[in-house]
Amino acid sequence: MSTNPFFQNYDYFNEQQLIDDLVIESIQIFGLDTFYLTRSLQSVDEILNEDDLSIFDRAYNIEVYVKSVDGFQGEGDFLSRFGLQIRDQAVFTVAIRTFERFVTRLDTAKIRPNEGDLVYLPLNNKFFKIMHVEHESVFYQTGSLQVFDLKCELFEYSNERFHTGIEEIDTHFENIDTDQISTLDDLYQKDPIAKNIFFEEEGDGIIDFSEIDPFTETISNPTN
Numbered sequence: 001m002s003t004n005p006f007f008q009n010y011d012y013f014n015e016q017q018l019i020d021d022l023v024i025e026s027i028q029i030f031g032l033d034t035f036y037l038t039r040s041l042q043s044v045d046e047i048l049n050e051d052d053l054s055i056f057d058r059a060y061n062i063e064v065y066v067k068s069v070d071g072f073q074g075e076g077d078f079l080s081r082f083g084l085q086i087r088d089q090a091v092f093t094v095a096i097r098t099f100e101r102f103v104t105r106l107d108t109a110k111i112r113p114n115e116g117d118l119v120y121l122p123l124n125n126k127f128f129k130i131m132h133v134e135h136e137s138v139f140y141q142t143g144s145l146q147v148f149d150l151k152c153e154l155f156e157y158s159n160e161r162f163h164t165g166i167e168e169i170d171t172h173f174e175n176i177d178t179d180q181i182s183t184l185d186d187l188y189q190k191d192p193i194a195k196n197i198f199f200e201e202e203g204d205g206i207i208d209f210s211e212i213d214p215f216t217e218t219i220s221n222p223t224n
Contacts, residue, residue, distance in 0.1 A: 010143030128152035
């Protein structure tokens with residue numbers, strides 16, 4: 001047995017284009033304007049599988065639909081032993097044709113959103129890091145895929161550099177940037193709430209990390 005050759009439910013280009021157009025129009029009506037930031041890797045740590053020297057050097061203006069319409073997902077805001085932590089998560093839906101038009105056309109190597117890239121949401125002035133890209137959230141309507149679902153969580157800044165040419169983005173973290181700081185006094189001027197000097201002084205009174213004997217507080221000469 002085989003499927004009926006007179007019904008082209010999954011191989012009809014005009015119907016696929018119609019659904020694409022309807023999806024794009026729906027996102028343009030109910031969605032939000034965002035910036036998609038691509039990450040350029042500089043020095044990847046193969047052991048920890050991370051790159052602390054990443055540069056975000058390109059920003060593309062695309063519209064997305066916020067799938068989590070009831071609010072941010074994740075663990076939310078809570079107090080832990082390390083202080084206040086914000087674990088907001090969100091799912092953004094972007095049309096495949098929209099991504100190809102505004103991103104792939106300008107950067108042919110970027111054929112899909114990549115994990116590690118950022119989405120800047122001007123609505124609340126926050127950055128979200130893409131953790132996973134789901135390309136089959138809508139399963140092959142008329143035989144094609146229409147959208148990417150970007151599963152994101154709130155970006156935790158770690159001295160990454162931004163050179164997108166958009167001042168609002170490039171200067172967003174300059175108040176907490178510690179890349180050029182070399183002393184604890186300079187760090188205190190940048191972040192008065194931090195207690196790095198206090199911890200340093202307390203640590204010096206507890207453990208003596210000397211080159212001769214890093215495991216004990218005092219050093220004795222066995223020849224005496």
